Amino acid sequence: MRRIFLILFTVLCTLAAQAQDKALLSGIEKANATVKSLEAHFVQTKTLKAKKTSVKSEGTIYLQGADKMAMVYQKPSTDNLTINGSQFFMQRGKKKSLFNTTKNKMMRSLSNTLLYCVHGKVQTLAAENKAKLTTAQTADGITVTLKTEKKSARGYSKIVLVYHPTTKLLTRMQMDEFNGNSTLYQISGIKKNASVNAKVFEIKK
Numbered sequence: 561m562r563r564i565f566l567i568l569f570t571v572l573c574t575l576a577a578q579a580q581d582k583a584l585l586s587g588i589e590k591a592n593a594t595v596k597s598l599e600a601h602f603v604q605t606k607t608l609k610a611k612k613t614s615v616k617s618e619g620t621i622y623l624q625g626a627d628k629m630a631m632v633y634q635k636p637s638t639d640n641l642t643i644n645g646s647q648f649f650m651q652r653g654k655k656k657s658l659f660n661t662t663k664n665k666m667m668r669s670l671s672n673t674l675l676y677c678v679h680g681k682v683q684t685l686a687a688e689n690k691a692k693l694t695t696a697q698t699a700d701g702i703t704v705t706l707k708t709e710k711k712s713a714r715g716y717s718k719i720v721l722v723y724h725p726t727t728k729l730l731t732r733m734q735m736d737e738f739n740g741n742s743t744l745y746q747i748s749g750i751k752k753n754a755s756v757n758a759k760v761f762e763i764k765k
Contacts, residue, residue, distance in 0.1 A: 601747070609741055620632050621678075622756050622760050629761075638654070649763045673689075719733070731747050732746055
């Protein structure tokens, strides 16, 4: 009899946790659905496992609609990342790369990951990547963790997102790669539905 009660208690706790997760995630997605555009400051810290060093950079992130995102770096000013529909552009120093995400599966996955995270569509992201999803309420806000159990040569093994407790906008994103590298983004000074110059989303070829 005691064992039955323990099993029942465990099931009820699991269902309660799942319900809480769903409520928090739905709240995040609903709040972010009201964001038509956004401008904010970001600080990026990339930690390389092989070199055991961290590289810090910063700039301004812009959003427009569901499929436009630009990360314009001020430090270093030579870097840039732009998503404009199916176009994905990256510049690191003098190296420039332009991808068509309808033809490049890996870059489509990266584009979707970034857009889903900043738009709060973490349930969609988890489903597409078959990732385990958990939530927790902390002093910093709502922490959402996605873990991909299936190992891969590329991609992310874990993504940890923190959404503001009141606005539910993304303030922190840590992306851990399978190769041991990790990138942390800290977002501040968020201007929701700010007027964004369309030129920031132009692909700089």
